[in-house]
Amino acid sequence: MRKRYVVKLTQAEREQLEGLVNKGKVAAYRRKHAQVLLLVDEGKQGPAFFDKDAAERTGFSRRTVEQIRERCVTEGLDSALERKKRCRNRSQKLDGDGEARLVSLACSDAPEGYGHWSLHMLANKLVELDVVDSISHECIRQVLKKHHQTLA
Template sequence: MKKYIVTLTEEERKILVELTSKGKHKSQQILDALTLLGCDEGEFQKQRSINQEISRVLNTSMKKIDRVKKRFVEEGLDVFLNRRKGSRIYVKKADGDFEAHLVALSCSEPPEGFARWSLRLLADKVVELDYIDSISHEAVRRILKKTKSNPGKARGG
């Protein structure tokens, strides 16, 4: 039983053929277009290929072919060509006030027994000082990199 049947109009075929033959496009976009052209069962298709043959020629998996067909059938050519952006929304934990505290802390003297602040030490200290509920050392690194500060730089003297 075929789940998703691809039938391309003459205009859609023309767009996909142009996409695969000229210009600069992402490799995945070209592979997807070639997959659709091979799976087409419309009246403008001269010779239809079976999924196994498409998989072998394009060196892709059968699941990839099924996903391409599904995306085209459910969402149409426009969404298919211009992949949609992720719908996940990330809430930013660190605001400007927290970043200022973090930079000030990283520029201060390190704790007793340490030559300089490490990212993990900074992460633990800002949580201890109750500037933020929790933060990873990687998030601390990104914030400090963004502010172009260098807490590990030796002071000249």
């Protein structure tokens, strides 16, 4: 199968990577990423290993070798040597008004037949009041924990 992202290192890039591999104090992940790039290099001095063989040599999975190679081609050598940044895009379910409604609801009397509000009941009530379209009881717990002084 033909590789989609082909790594072709220049002589200066190979020397930089070999320096990283042979250097005493460098992060282990950077050293292993440099080893992968040196093994999959299809330039003039590169051995052009298959991903499977490079993975066996470095202890990575084949998919990780593919990802390092892809990052090197698309984002550059420095990006390939670093760990991939996590991108967690978690938006807040409750804004300030929603939090205020939750706190006032939690401070109010519990529904008839109950001694106090449970997290699930509060979550269901916020959905019922159209404050949010859906919300977990864990989110309710975190907001109430943040507003503990208000509730005490």
